[in-house]
Amino acid sequence: MSKPFLSIEELTQVYPDGKGGELTVFEKASFGVEKGEFVVILGHSGCGKSTIMNILAGLAEPTSGVVKMDGYEVSGPSLDRGVVFQNYSLLPWLSTLKNVTFGVAARHPEWSKAQVVEHSTKFLAMVGLEGDVIHRKPSQLSGGMRQRVSIARAFANHPQLLLLDEPFGALDALTRGTIQDELLKIWGGTEQTVFMITHDIDEAILLADRILLMTNGPFARVAESVEITIPRPRTRTTIVDHPNYYAIRNHLVHFLGERSKELAGQKGDEVNKPVPVRIDKTVSVSESEPETPRPLRAVNS
Numbered sequence: 001m002s003k004p005f006l007s008i009e010e011l012t013q014v015y016p017d018g019k020g021g022e023l024t025v026f027e028k029a030s031f032g033v034e035k036g037e038f039v040v041i042l043g044h045s046g047c048g049k050s051t052i053m054n055i056l057a058g059l060a061e062p063t064s065g066v067v068k069m070d071g072y073e074v075s076g077p078s079l080d081r082g083v084v085f086q087n088y089s090l091l092p093w094l095s096t097l098k099n100v101t102f103g104v105a106a107r108h109p110e111w112s113k114a115q116v117v118e119h120s121t122k123f124l125a126m127v128g129l130e131g132d133v134i135h136r137k138p139s140q141l142s143g144g145m146r147q148r149v150s151i152a153r154a155f156a157n158h159p160q161l162l163l164l165d166e167p168f169g170a171l172d173a174l175t176r177g178t179i180q181d182e183l184l185k186i187w188g189g190t191e192q193t194v195f196m197i198t199h200d201i202d203e204a205i206l207l208a209d210r211i212l213l214m215t216n217g218p219f220a221r222v223a224e225s226v227e228i229t230i231p232r233p234r235t236r237t238t239i240v241d242h243p244n245y246y247a248i249r250n251h252l253v254h255f256l257g258e259r260s261k262e263l264a265g266q267k268g269d270e271v272n273k274p275v276p277v278r279i280d281k282t283v284s285v286s287e288s289e290p291e292t293p294r295p296l297r298a299v300n301s
Ligand SMILES: Nc1ncnc2c1ncn2[C@@H]1O[C@H](COP(=O)(O)OP(=O)(O)OP(=O)(O)O)[C@@H](O)[C@H]1O
Pocket: 015, 016, 025, 043, 044, 045, 046, 047, 048, 049, 050, 051, 052, 086, 217
């Protein structure tokens, strides 16, 4: 079988525990992400999600193991991997607009200044930031606004891989919904691959092709890969009526509520690969798997 677009191979992260000992966050975690896939990772606080994302971004080195993108080992950050950090990480000395133009200009050195500004302004408007506000410094923005700048900055660069660490955490429900829709539109219209962390189960079901479930740490494991068997386009209001919605949701809630603890801390020598889980109430047990795979993407319109 050919290798996936993004290949995480036997990733282990050990940190000093602050008491002279060691903390093994996860050990030999291995999984793949296909090109164009939207993968969401769910797990309790501290299990190692941001650590995995920082390694995928090339911003941190694992204790052992490798990450390969398109067959090449990831080392150091790249414009091909766009990140929205849990804590926004904007450049405080630059205006909102310049925080976005900075990367766009680096990505498109052949563009005129006006083109760079026009492109960046369009992406800021997409996340609801227009007018005078784009000339303010990050310190003059609210937390939710800063998060939106960070989202616009990542999207505007059209990276091959979009890494999103709880990107909508600081947003009110209305803005969150709008930006989720924008994200689906952008993703649906491009070849981008998305890897996203969230704590919101409903958001995960709405957005993902697949949800990776992590057990609690230390020695956290990426235990399951749950396929979201709800066709696209999806909307918040229509997915709840799909026969698979509550079955998938209950499975996720049960994992996070109980099994993430029961399975926690199981140290082992084997490579840790997630077990594929497919829940589909629309096929009877006697029916075989559908022959044609469902389309990977479709734009929400
Ligand atoms: N630089 C570091 N040095 C030592 N320990 C660290 C470091 N970074 C993270 N850790 C520890 O590694 C574990 C995983 O942290 P990580 O930030 O990846 O968790 P997370 O799953 O993203 O949690 P959350 O959902 O709260 O964001 C935690 O126990 C954390 O204390």
